[in-house]
Amino acid sequence: MNIHYFKYKLLAFVCVGIALSAFQSANYSEEKSTLTYQSKKDSVQTPANFGFGRKATQAEIDRLDIDVRPDGKGLPAGSGIVLKGKAIFETKCVACHGVGGIGGINGSLVTNKNPLDKKKEKTIGNYWPYATTVFDYVRRAMPFNAPGSLTNEEVYHLTAYLLNANEIIDDKTVINAQTLPKIVMPAQKLFVPDDRKGGPEIK
Amino acid sequence: MEKLIEITQQFPKKISRRTLLGGAATAAVAIVQSAQGKTIQKGIAENSIEDPTKQIGTLAGEIGTRSPFVKSVKKPSDISSRSPLQDFYGMITPSDLHFERHHAGVPAIDPTKHELLIHGMVDKPLIFKLADLKRFPSVSRIAFLECSGNFRTGKEEMTPQEVCGLTSQSEWTGVKLSTLFREVGIQPKATWFLAEGGDAAVMTRSIPLQKGWDDAIIAYAQNGEAIRPEQGYPFRLFLPGWEGNTSVKWLRRLEISDAPFYTREETSKYTEPIKDGKFRIFSFDIDARSIITFPSFPQQVEKGWIEIRGLAWSGRGKVQKVEVSTDAGKSWHLAQLNEPILDKAHVHFRYLWQWRGEETEILSRVTDETGYTQPTLKQLFEARGSEGGYHMNPITAWQIKKDGKVLFKPESFR
Numbered sequence: 001m002n003i004h005y006f007k008y009k010l011l012a013f014v015c016v017g018i019a020l021s022a023f024q025s026a027n028y029s030e031e032k033s034t035l036t037y038q039s040k041k042d043s044v045q046t047p048a049n050f051g052f053g054r055k056a057t058q059a060e061i062d063r064l065d066i067d068v069r070p071d072g073k074g075l076p077a078g079s080g081i082v083l084k085g086k087a088i089f090e091t092k093c094v095a096c097h098g099v100g101g102i103g104g105i106n107g108s109l110v111t112n113k114n115p116l117d118k119k120k121e122k123t124i125g126n127y128w129p130y131a132t133t134v135f136d137y138v139r140r141a142m143p144f145n146a147p148g149s150l151t152n153e154e155v156y157h158l159t160a161y162l163l164n165a166n167e168i169i170d171d172k173t174v175i176n177a178q179t180l181p182k183i184v185m186p187a188q189k190l191f192v193p194d195d196r197k198g199g200p201e202i203k
Numbered sequence: 204m205e206k207l208i209e210i211t212q213q214f215p216k217k218i219s220r221r222t223l224l225g226g227a228a229t230a231a232v233a234i235v236q237s238a239q240g241k242t243i244q245k246g247i248a249e250n251s252i253e254d255p256t257k258q259i260g261t262l263a264g265e266i267g268t269r270s271p272f273v274k275s276v277k278k279p280s281d282i283s284s285r286s287p288l289q290d291f292y293g294m295i296t297p298s299d300l301h302f303e304r305h306h307a308g309v310p311a312i313d314p315t316k317h318e319l320l321i322h323g324m325v326d327k328p329l330i331f332k333l334a335d336l337k338r339f340p341s342v343s344r345i346a347f348l349e350c351s352g353n354f355r356t357g358k359e360e361m362t363p364q365e366v367c368g369l370t371s372q373s374e375w376t377g378v379k380l381s382t383l384f385r386e387v388g389i390q391p392k393a394t395w396f397l398a399e400g401g402d403a404a405v406m407t408r409s410i411p412l413q414k415g416w417d418d419a420i421i422a423y424a425q426n427g428e429a430i431r432p433e434q435g436y437p438f439r440l441f442l443p444g445w446e447g448n449t450s451v452k453w454l455r456r457l458e459i460s461d462a463p464f465y466t467r468e469e470t471s472k473y474t475e476p477i478k479d480g481k482f483r484i485f486s487f488d489i490d491a492r493s494i495i496t497f498p499s500f501p502q503q504v505e506k507g508w509i510e511i512r513g514l515a516w517s518g519r520g521k522v523q524k525v526e527v528s529t530d531a532g533k534s535w536h537l538a539q540l541n542e543p544i545l546d547k548a549h550v551h552f553r554y555l556w557q558w559r560g561e562e563t564e565i566l567s568r569v570t571d572e573t574g575y576t577q578p579t580l581k582q583l584f585e586a587r588g589s590e591g592g593y594h595m596n597p598i599t600a601w602q603i604k605k606d607g608k609v610l611f612k613p614e615s616f617r
Contacts, residue, residue: 046340049386050339050386052331052335052336052338052339053329053330053331053332053335053386054329054330055327055328055329056320056321056322056328056329056330060320060330061320061322061328064320064399064456065322065456065458066405067397067399067458067464067466068464069460069462069464069465070462070464070465071462122471124471127471127482128470128471129470129484130470132465133465133466133467133470133471136407136464136466136467137466137467137471140404140405140407141306141307141403141404141405141467144307147307147403147404147405148403187482190480190481190482191470191474191481191482191483191484192477192481192483192484193483193484193485194483194484194485194486194487194488195483196488196490197573198488198519198520198571198574198575199573199574199575200575200576201575202578202582202583202585202586203477203586203587
């Protein structure tokens with residue numbers, strides 16, 4: 001034990017004393033204001049606009065705006081045919097989705113009409129309500145190992161092939177921004193909006 | 204080991220690096236430089252910790268650690284990773300144990316390059332970077348996030364993590380989407396918006412515009428720190444109470460529209476069978492659910508007092524009550540709910556039970572503030588004509604065997 005130790009000890013006592021008296025006075029003022037006041041609004045005044053961020057140019061929007069709606073909004077120029085789509089499928093898709101789009105390791109895309117097939121997989125033919133979704137999804141996310149690598153033309157070809165393989169279009173139909181939204185998918189009528197609303201009923 | 208040397212130099216000279224690291228008094232944890240150059244605390248080989256009061260412990264570090272005695276990990280598959288619900292004590296999921304579900308891996312995103320574009324039926328299309336979003340008034344709320352495909356069954360040897368590990372809870376902080384809506388000026392005829400991720404799946408979901416006005420958040424923080432890459436760094440959409448897939452991660456674009464887009468994830472996926480061969484679409488709300496997380500498989504219980512514990516939640520509001528049965532559903536008793544009970548949030552519940560060694564089943568069921576009570580699997584089967592698909596929230600039973608072994612109870616009504 002040396003003199004420094006006692007110095008520290010003394011300092012510690014002084015500190016505790018100050019802290020205690022501070023605590024007591026804090027307690028006192030807290031008692032006086034047990035009702036705490038909190039602004040319901042974010043601040044005294046919330047501006048109509050903050051002005052943060054920057055204006056998007058049309059070029060910036062066009063670069064990202066790749067979605068396609070069932071009414072055809074968003075479909076690009078170009079067209080596709082079944083035969084060319086089949087060739088692309090057999091190079092870029094068959095490994096995951098199987099020969100003819102049936103039985104692949106990452107799911108069938110084409111309905112298996114073989115009555116002996118018990119798997120009853122959900123496919124484009126029996127489950128997808130809109131044909132435009134095929135174009136949208138293939139373009140944004142496929143092939144899985146090279147997403148976004150297909151040209152619009154290639155996506156149109158593949159869309160034509162997948163619809164034909166599912167017996168939705170014949171092998172002469174050309175798929176483009178005008179024809180694709182007109183196709184009525186077999187499963188469209190099967191979908192109903194969610195009617196769960198809480199409450200006692202189990203739905 | 205650079206960091207370790209640096210820290211030991213702060214000690215008086217008589218405490219050498221050797222004292223800290225070597226001999227019988229080996230510390231259990233040391234601060235080291237990892238291969239990536241990060242300073243980490245790392246367990247170092249030790250035979251036993253003889254008496255922690257007789258040796259100086261680990262110095263303060265840059266990042267916290269789990270005790271080397273604690274093994275709490277997610278359970279990954281190719282497409283998801285499940286939260287270890289059985290390891291959780293309170294209502295918050297540690298960020299690194301939050302479940303993961305993604306459709307083309309976790310993207311590596313530089314926040315200085317990543318942008319959020321809001322366009323479509325707006326007066327003023329705008330682009331925001333992370334730094335821009337952080338300037339807006341912020342909001343924080345604690346809420347659960349559950350994948351709607353979160354029910355597995357089939358065998359007795361299943362943990363809560365395996366049965367329903369695709370739910371987690373965090374405090375999410377960000378900017379209200381309504382704030383951004385005002386900034387861009389939503390046109391009166393708009394009814395939906397598309398949310399698009401910046402991952403390799405460029406994943407998209409259509410969301411009713413009203414949800415954006417109600418309580419949607421663009422979240423850039425989780426449990427007080429920057430949102431983790433697995434959860435959408437630098438920011439994600441967060442829709443309280445809605446199926447997890449709609450809370451699009453790595454958000455890069457919102458397109459305001461007057462119709463839904465019928466994307467692949469809301470047609471081919473995330474739709475579920477109901478009666479008459481129909482399929483439910485745009486089923487957003489997570490129905491109320493609870494699960495006992497203790498005791499559960501593979502735990503072994505002893506005769507005497509057992510505090511049954513678990514989690515309960517509802518995507519429609521607050522949990523009103525949780526009931527526990529210790530006699531296979533013949534009688535039900537109110538469980539204690541640990542405060543706070545928050546809107547659209549996991550609640551931690553507990554129920555004290557004296558087990559006398561009889562073979563039985565323990566179950567929990569939650570009722571939310573709308574009056575909805577968690578159904579049995581049989582009730583779900585009868586209501587939907589199916590016991591598969593999304594939005595399955597059945598009562599989960601655990602079998603207690605005479606020897607104290609706890610097993611999941613798989614059921615089927617097909």
